[in-house]
Amino acid sequence: MVELIREEFEILWNIEEGNGIPEGLFALLDYSLEDIKNTFVLLHKHGLIELETSGEFWSAKTTEKAKEIYSQYDQWIP
Numbered sequence: 001m002v003e004l005i006r007e008e009f010e011i012l013w014n015i016e017e018g019n020g021i022p023e024g025l026f027a028l029l030d031y032s033l034e035d036i037k038n039t040f041v042l043l044h045k046h047g048l049i050e051l052e053t054s055g056e057f058w059s060a061k062t063t064e065k066a067k068e069i070y071s072q073y074d075q076w077i078p
Contacts, residue, residue: 040060044051048066052059062070 037058040049040051040058043049043060043066047063048069049060049062
């Protein structure tokens with residue numbers, strides 16, 4: 001699961017922390033809107049984000065569980 005969410009989680013973290021949009025976000029432009037929504041749903045199912053939807057507007061906030069995992073992020077990179 002860690003490999004699956006690493007890039008997506010980094011993107012969400014940078015956006016929430018006000019660090020702007022990281023370069024990795026531009027990689028998502030190669031994916032359909034449906035793929036991006038599915039990624040958010042997957043992160044929500046694993047308890048890594050709180051997800052709110054209202055029509056086409058989606059907002060996400062990282063959870064404490066996600067912040068705990070993110071604190072170990074450097075260990076994920078070989």
